Amino acid sequence: xxxxxxxxxxxxxxxxxxxxxxxxxxxxxxxxxxxxxxxxxxxxxxxxxxxxxxxxxxxxxxxxxxxxxxxxxxxxxxxxxxxxxxxxxxxxxxxxxxxxxxxxxxxxxxxxxxxxxxxxxxxxxxxxxxxxxxxxxxxxxxxxxxxxxxxxxxxxxxxxxxxxxxxxxxxxxxxxxxxxxxxxxxxxxxxxxxxxxxxxxxxxxxxxxxxxxxxxxxxxxxxxxxxxxxxxxxxxxxxxxxxxxxxxxxxxxxxxxxxxxxxxxxxxxxxxxxxxxxxxxxxxxxxxxxxxxxxxxxxxxxxxxxxxxxxxxxxxxxxxxxxxxxxxxxxxxxxxxxxxxxxxxxxxxxxxxxxxxxxxxxxxxxxxxxxxxxxxxxxxxxxxxxxxxxxxxxxxxxxxxxxxxxxxxxxxxxxxxxxx
Amino acid sequence: xxxxxxxxxxxxxxxxxxxxxxxxxxxxxxxxxxxxxxxxxxxxxxxxxxxxxxxxxxxxxxxxxxxxxxxxxxxxxxxxxxxxxxxxxxxxxxxxxxxxxxxxxxxxxxxxxxxxxxxxxxxxxxxxxxxxxxxxxxxxxxxxxxxxxxxxxxxxxxxxxxxxxxxxxxxxxxxx
Numbered sequence: 001x002x003x004x005x006x007x008x009x010x011x012x013x014x015x016x017x018x019x020x021x022x023x024x025x026x027x028x029x030x031x032x033x034x035x036x037x038x039x040x041x042x043x044x045x046x047x048x049x050x051x052x053x054x055x056x057x058x059x060x061x062x063x064x065x066x067x068x069x070x071x072x073x074x075x076x077x078x079x080x081x082x083x084x085x086x087x088x089x090x091x092x093x094x095x096x097x098x099x100x101x102x103x104x105x106x107x108x109x110x111x112x113x114x115x116x117x118x119x120x121x122x123x124x125x126x127x128x129x130x131x132x133x134x135x136x137x138x139x140x141x142x143x144x145x146x147x148x149x150x151x152x153x154x155x156x157x158x159x160x161x162x163x164x165x166x167x168x169x170x171x172x173x174x175x176x177x178x179x180x181x182x183x184x185x186x187x188x189x190x191x192x193x194x195x196x197x198x199x200x201x202x203x204x205x206x207x208x209x210x211x212x213x214x215x216x217x218x219x220x221x222x223x224x225x226x227x228x229x230x231x232x233x234x235x236x237x238x239x240x241x242x243x244x245x246x247x248x249x250x251x252x253x254x255x256x257x258x259x260x261x262x263x264x265x266x267x268x269x270x271x272x273x274x275x276x277x278x279x280x281x282x283x284x285x286x287x288x289x290x291x292x293x294x295x296x297x298x299x300x301x302x303x304x305x306x307x308x309x310x311x312x313x314x315x316x317x318x319x320x321x322x323x324x325x326x327x328x329x330x331x332x333x334x335x336x337x338x339x340x341x342x343x344x345x346x347x348x349x350x351x352x353x354x355x356x357x358x359x360x361x362x363x364x365x366x367x368x369x370x371x372x373x374x375x376x377x378x379x380x381x382x383x384x385x386x387x388x389x390x391x392x393x394x395x396x397x398x399x400x401x402x403x404x405x406x407x408x409x410x411x412x413x414x415x416x417x418x419x420x
Numbered sequence: 421x422x423x424x425x426x427x428x429x430x431x432x433x434x435x436x437x438x439x440x441x442x443x444x445x446x447x448x449x450x451x452x453x454x455x456x457x458x459x460x461x462x463x464x465x466x467x468x469x470x471x472x473x474x475x476x477x478x479x480x481x482x483x484x485x486x487x488x489x490x491x492x493x494x495x496x497x498x499x500x501x502x503x504x505x506x507x508x509x510x511x512x513x514x515x516x517x518x519x520x521x522x523x524x525x526x527x528x529x530x531x532x533x534x535x536x537x538x539x540x541x542x543x544x545x546x547x548x549x550x551x552x553x554x555x556x557x558x559x560x561x562x563x564x565x566x567x568x569x570x571x572x573x574x575x576x577x578x579x580x581x582x583x584x585x586x587x588x589x590x591x592x593x594x595x596x
Contacts, residue, residue, distance in 0.1 A: 052581060251468035253577050254475055274582020275575045282586065 004333060008340045011320065015313060019345055022302075022309045026349025029302035030392060031357045033295040034385055038357075040288055044281065047073070050194040051273035053125025055253050058082065058090055058099070058260060059242040064271035065280050071102055071242035072273060073195050074112040078104070081239035086266045090245070093259065095252045098123040100244040103207045103237060106166045106178070111152045113166050113200045115207035115237070121147075123246060126194045136160055137187030143206050143231065147187035151197035158185050166200075166210060178210040181230070193369060205235040245270070299392055303399050306345055310338060310403040321407060335408045342400015349396075350389055354381065456540045458482065459570040465558065467578040467596065472521065472549040474513055476562075480532060480541045482569045487541040489532050503531055505565060509547040512561050519555035524548040554579070556595060563589040 012019055051072055059067040060080035069075040091099040100123055103115030114120075121139045124132050137160045140147050148158055158164065163182040183202060191197055209230040247253060253272060260270035314321075321334055329337075381389070461478035480487040483502055490496040505512065506528050515521040530543040563569055567589075574585040578596035585594065 048581070055577075249468060250577055251466040251471060251473060253582075254464040254466055254473070254575075272575060272577070272582050274577075275584040277582075278584035282584075 004336055005340065007324070008337050008344070011317070011337075012341055012344070015316075018309050018313070019341075022306050023345055023349045023352060025305050026299075026302040026346060026392075026396070027352035027356055029295070029299040030350050030353030030389070031360070032298050033388060033392070034353070034357055035360075036291050036295045037385070037388075038361075040291075046193060047277055047280075048274070049127045051277060052127060053129065053246070054244045054273050055247045055250055056245040056257060056260070056270045057242060057273055057276075058087065058245055059269055059271070061267040061269045064269065064276040065283075067242065067269060067271045068273050068276040068280070070104065071244070074104065074199070078241050081241055082243075082268060083239060083266055084237050086263065086268060087240050087243055089265075090243070090260055090263070090268070093256060095247050095249065095256050096245055097248040098246045100124060101204060101237075101240050102242045102244065103204055103239075104241040106168060106207065106210075108152075108164060108166050108200050109156060111149075111156075111198055111200055113146075113202060113207075115202055115204045117204055120201065124196070124244070125246075126192055126196070130192075132192065132196065133190040134187050135190040137185070140186055140201065140203055140206075142184075142186075143203065143209055143235075144181060144183045145186040145202070145206075146183040147189060147201040148185055149189055149197040149199045149201075150191035152200055153185075153188045158188075160185055160188065164200075166202075168211075181210050204237045204240075208235045208237050209233070299395075302349070303346070303392075303396050306342060306349075306396060307399045307402055310342055310400060311406070314403055314407055321410070331408045334410075335404045338404035338407055339397065339400055342404070343393075343397040346393055346396025346400070350393060354389075456542060459568065461562075461569055461572050463560075463562075463572055463574045465574060465576040465578070465594065467555065467576070470519075470551045470554055471524075472515060472551065472555060472558075474509070474547045474549075476543070476545045476547075478543055478569070480530065480543050483543060483566050484532075485568060487532065499532060503528070506545055509549075512565060513547065513549075514559040514561065515549060515551065515555040516557040516559075519551040519553045521549040521551035521555060524550045558594045560587070560592045560594070563587075563592060 051068065054072070057064075057067055057071050059071060060078060060082050062079060066076060067078075070078050087099070087101060090096065098119060100119045101116060104112060106113040106115075118139060121132055121134075126132075134147070135150065137147070146164070152158070162185045164185065165177050165179045165182050168176040168178060183206070189196060212230055212233055245256070247256060257270040257272065260268050324334065324337075325331075456479050458479050458481045461476065461482055464473075464475035464477075466473040484495075484498050486495060490499050507526055508523075509526060510521075510523055525546075525548050527546045528543070529545070530541060532541060560572070562572060570589065572587045574587060574594060576583050576585065576594065576596065580596040583596075
């Protein structure tokens with residue numbers, strides 16, 4: 001057996017280029033197969049981390065998924081705001097422990113601006129009951145002060161004391177600027193891996209203040225209210241985009257939800273963020289299945305390539321195999337030789353794929369975590385992955401039996417008698 | 421003009437009905453119209469420590485096969501049987517036996533009675549249980565008890581967090 005292995009290895013070394021490329025193809029296919037699944041899990045964990053501390057999201061009546069996406073993940077926009085008085089009434093509900101008001105819609109160089117109050121720094125929780133922490137500075141106290149998310153500060157290179165202006169609206173590059181009322185950076189939050197990192201936080205009063213001399217989405221011509229004078233106006237917000245709610249008793253969530261949904265003065269919606277998230281995943285599940293199907297097909301292509309390479313090599317190895325037969329190797333030795341080669345290449349491909357994937361996670365992990373909040377943890381191989389890898393290995397070995405069987409059937413004389 | 425007394429009575433009754441319907445509709449306008457899809461129901465499961473609360477919202481059709489006031493003796497019987505079934509929630513919701521759970525209270529709203537006059541009617545029921553130990557699993561007997569029920573959206577809030585499960589007949593176990 002060891003002699004056979006030696007022959008197989010030496011013969012493979014002789015054809016190292018083609019076999020090496022085949023190993024690479026299988027490695028890439030395996031990395032894709034596992035990578036798709038790992039990023040799916042990472043995305044789910046990361047999204048769940050962002051909502052885990054909130055019991056209910058309060059907003060205008062819309063789809064719960066929509067409300068969750070725009071209030072927590074700042075994806076898409078609200079069709080309606082809610083009245084401040086409704087918010088206050090809900091916040092006074094006996095079962096509500098805390099609430100964080102959110103006024104969204106403005107942006108700064110593509111990053112969303114969140115109008116909120118001190119409750120945000122006190123009550124917001126993510127992951128496993130983790131609180132927001134300030135890496136530098138303090139929460140906003142004055143009107144034109146802002147606290148930056150970690151990623152905003154990092155990518156735009158802002159430091160404490162910098163002055164920035166907000167844009168009206170979000171998305172498009174040529175937005176109207178609130179350039180008469182600049183904000184001072186007073187705090188920078190520690191990284192959280194949630195959408196908080198990508199947000200700028202200002203007070204609700206500041207949101208009202210920068211829109212004082214605005215009407216219909218643009219400054220009113222001829223009317224300028226200087227930053228120094230805005231304090232004379234009533235800056236209490238009239239509307240909100242949404243609010244995050246924490247309860248005294250988590251089990252009371254359905255009761256509070258029912259009370260909010262039946263609130264008589266304004267159509268409101270209370271969404272359970274974890275439930276809305278699961279609803280979103282159910283929609284996305286089809287796409288995930290397609291991705292998984294595609295990566296399985298890529299594995300099949302890789303293994304087909306393996307079979308093709310070994311089959312093609314049979315022609316070029318006719319002499320080699322015939323010589324082996326003539327020195328006493330039986331057909332089963334030839335069979336074993338070729339099956340060994342196919343299995344070896346498959347296993348090498350799987351191994352290389354795994355190493356490559358871990359290497360990629362190690363290299364690109366910090367970047368993904370910063371940009372997308374995805375944590376691709378360096379993890380051991382899970383049981384589900386092991387099952388998939390075993391399936392790939394079994395398929396690879398079974399497939400390489402095809403060329404082996406062909407060689408097995410070839411007559412002894414084949415390859416020794418020159419064909420004319 | 422002299423009005424036939426019977427006609428006058430009918431007219432008055434019709435006006436009163438219309439007024440009450442308008443009032444009911446006005447209320448619905450303010451609080452909105454909940455979705456009403458036969459075959460589907462919503463189950464809310466909240467577990468905190470030793471307390472379990474279960475809320476069920478379903479079109480009556482899923483439980484009875486009709487949503488109007490019971491007219492025949494058979495329909496009356498069906499309503500009575502449903503009430504009896506809902507009053508013993510431990511037969512519908514089997515919490516894991518190790519937790520030793522007891523029914524604490526049952527609140528049922530929306531069972532049809534002689535004066536119900538809706539096209540569509542929903543049943544809302546709240547059940548609470550107290551257990552000796554925190555339960556870890558729940559087996560539902562809703563699909564076997566109510567064959568017209570085809571889909572159940574379970575929203576659960578447990579120590580493991582919030583989650584949504586969509587169950588069909590044959591899926592009856594929830595774990596957390």
